[in-house]
Amino acid sequence: MDIFQRSIHLNAKKTDDDHLQVAGSLLDLEHSFHLELTVRVSTHTIVAATASMSKAPLTLCYSVLGSLDQLKGLSIERGIIKEIRSRLGGPKGCTHLIELLNDALRFTSMLLIGEAAGYGSRLGEDLSEEEIIAQGKKRLRNTCFVFAEEQGECPGSNLHN
Known part of the structure; x- marks a missing residue:
């Protein structure tokens, strides 16, 4: 309740x-x-x-x-x-x-x-996801899974299986 x-x-x-x-x-x-x-x-x-x-x-x-x-x-x-x-x-x-x-x-x-970091409202229209991640890692390294220096398996990745 x-x-x-x-x-x-x-x-x-x-x-x-x-x-x-x-x-x-x-x-x-x-x-x-x-x-x-x-x-x-x-x-x-x-x-x-x-x-x-x-x-x-x-x-x-x-x-x-x-x-x-x-x-x-x-x-x-x-x-x-x-x-x-x-x-x-x-x-x-x-x-x-x-x-x-x-x-x-x-x-x-x-x-x-x-x-x-240069992100704008048209971010996804101008860059591929890989380019966005590479650009983001310059300032956002290790702030989350996406910008991790080394990406292991995401803890929640098996939730969608």
Whole structure:
């Protein structure tokens, strides 16, 4: 029997050649959050961050929304999750907002890595799968099975037999 459900949805769009708009939402039985980050692609820097709540379990929960100004100027790089927890986590913030921020930043980081690796929306149209993997291994070596330095048998490969 299910006792709780939470959904997190993330979406990104390019607003110009050097900016991404990343929107995230967290929805469960007690919360409804919306988060927007604007990121400069060339520097991996957060240039704006806003959040809103249309539902929270307590009225005091709404008071943490103004703290997102502290994200402005942060670079999306190794250690950013720890920095955000330091600035906005624990008794200074909301664990659910931190959860949404963590997911949004990991998502954004993946997009920035893809951008730097030359992946675009027409990727499969211009390159064969072997070319995509070879190109990807330059930056993504050993980040997953596809980009593994040496590909053994995938643990789930016998699931489709």
